[in-house]
Amino acid sequence: METIKLTETELAVLNVIKEKPLTSFQILKQIDSINMILVLYSIMDELKGKGMVKSFVSDNVKYHCAC
Template sequence: MKQANFTNRELSVLSALNKEHLTTFQLLKRMDSVPMILKLYTILDELKEKGVVKSYMKKDTKYHYAA
């Protein structure tokens, strides 16, 4: 995985998801650089398109993790 392909915000999200599986809300609380949930969804979508983040549902809650 080349860091040059990722923005600072994407790297921040990836760093958090490398440590543990998190919900979108948990991610938002940890991301000082991402002030709005809609921006976080955009970042997650971009990371999914790059194939480095995946999601799953557990008890009606969506979790994200670094693939």
Template sequence: MNNTLLTTNEKSVLSALNKEHLTSFQILNKVENISMILSLYTIIDKLKIKGALKSYMKENKKYHYAA
């Protein structure tokens, strides 16, 4: 994926997911420029549409990772 097509917040989320799979709450705690969970969900949805992020369920928790 071409990083120039990503917003600063999208890049921050992908950076947090670069080395590990995280839940939404864990991402929110790692990314300083996003303070609201609803904003994060919007960013996650946009990244999924762009094919840059994928998710899965494990032990009733949703984990996200950079695709």
């Protein structure tokens, strides 16, 4: 079994969205170490590639949740 290594910022994002799905803006407001939305999008892409995050759309709003 392969161990997945996560950065502190990736762990922070996962900890924020593990309780309930949030929008990108809600995640950005809760994590002080991420100050730009493009940085958050890069982190989300990395986490999706590792199979740790899923996204869905509800009422035309995109939410992210931990798998």
